[in-house]
Amino acid sequence: MLRTPVCDVLGIDVPIVQGPLGGPWQQGTDLPAAVSEAGGLGSVPTTMRTAAQVRDDVARLRRLTERPFAVNMTRRPFDPEVFDAVLAVRPPVFSLALGDPGDLVGRVHDAGAVFVQQVTTVEQARRAAEAGVDVIIAQGTEAGGFSGQVGTMVLVPQVVAAVAPLPVLASGGIADGRGTAAALVLGAQGVSIGTRFLASAECAVPEEWKAAIGAADSQDAVKVSFAHHVLPPPTEGGYDTVPRSLRTRFVDAWNTRQEAAAESAGTLREQVMAAMSDGTTHRLLPLTGQSAGLVADVAPAGDIVRRLAGEAEEILRAASRIGQA
Template sequence: MLRTPVCGVLGVEVPIVQGPLGGPWQQGVRLAAAVSGAGALGSVPTALRTPAQIRDDVRRLRDLTGRPFALNMTRRPFDPEVFDTVIAEAPPVFSFALGEPGDLVARVHEAGAVFLQQVTTVEQAERAAEAGVDVISAQGTESGGFCGDVSTMALVPQVVDAVRPLPVLASGGIADGRGIAAALALGAQGVNIGTRFLASTECEVSDDWKAAILSAASQDAVKVTFADQILPPPTEGGFTTVPRSLRTPFVEEGNTRSAHSEAAAAQAEVLRTRVMASMRDGTAHELIPLTGQTAGLVHDIAPAAELVHRLITEAEATLRDLAGLVPANDSADEV
């Protein structure tokens, strides 16, 4: 079975991390449990969750699996009380996104957890390495949710070179085994996958959202350029990012307005009120269904364990096929 050094760091059998989906969208804990149970690393989001909800999430997760998992936080927003709760739950892995890790690294290490940091630029990766994180996830602009501007193909090898020997995961634009093989060729030791796991049996998002992913083309996953007008802003130390979502009338109308600052400002409060209402009634996905460009590669809804097995099997087959393209030399002197 495909295994790289980062598997030992994360305590997993295969080099796949499931990207967390939190906030008002909420994937639930069944997905993370199924991914971890299959030998990869399942992730549980904490954004917009209360400490009591997080404790309950972790209790249910541990009832479902005894395998390693990650608890995720971001700086959009960052709640110190939630961080205290996360540390108290002693997750095997703490993953952090959308902002500088700062002095959180020391506290995570004191709790005995591995620190996995998401970055969207080489400079962010260099600062994370200096801060002492254990693993870096280099996220390309193809990804769903909040992302940067540089493609995975361009970003990953630069980050690998900049932070060597720290292990790097590739994130964004990966939804099958060919993507995993490509990530390894770029120097990554594994991958962080989000959208492919959204369309899984265990993911607790709306069936309508899953169906939309299946029918979407890659170009249907667009940046939500007006997001800062309607969503909570990053807290201190947060990265500048813009979410990627499937097209909806709400996204299309908002993106059109964002090109005209006066119109955007006039509509901001109306849009914000509508989004807040959708968060309360569980329909945020109808407005902004966060999804990456790999939607074009997703053609079925399957159990998460099956997806992990499929991803690894495809990656191994691809790597074997690629190895066959290079003939063995008859002599060490041959070029």
């Protein structure tokens, strides 16, 4: 079985974490339940959820699995009322993205949870380690959603060296056993994956979005350079990141027209809000990583976990024999 020390920290069997897929679309709780049941760590997003909805989500997930899971928050935005609700439901793991952990670490530890911090630079990783987090996710620019500018292959080994002996998970551009094995060779103890789990049977996003992922090439997942004119800005302590999305008419129309996007910001926000209301946000901004080019099917989440772990084990076993013949 593919197992590393971070598995003991997180209480899981294989070092595979499902990235939280939150926003105006909802991933549902079937997805994290399936990932956790398969031995990985499922995640519950809280973005654009109320405190009551988060409590309901966690209660529903606990009816589906007794395995560990994570509840995620971001600094884009950060809702103190939701944070209080998260602490009250006492998740096994709390994860934070898109911002500095600040004084949240102590409160999370007091609630009995492991603190996982996502970073996009080495300096962010150092600050998180100094704040006392338990696990760091080094997310490369290949990732979907809000990500930084440094590639996973370059970022991960630098973060591993900067925060040792803290365990590091690699994220961004990973969707199969080859990427998982590569992450371990770079010094990470596991992976955090979003796009591959978007295209899973249990994920509650529209089938149209899943089909688009399967049909996309990596170059079809582009940075949305005008997003700061449309989406809420980071709150205090938030990192300045830019989302990555599959190309759509909306993205293509405004990505090369920064000044026009600024002038039309109000209208663009109205379009996005209307799409949120009618469930068609994915037709405007289907946040997706470059690993879409590696996704060829929509598969059960448990099968994805087992496939990732099994393929990585085989690759690492084969690599260990290189030069021994």
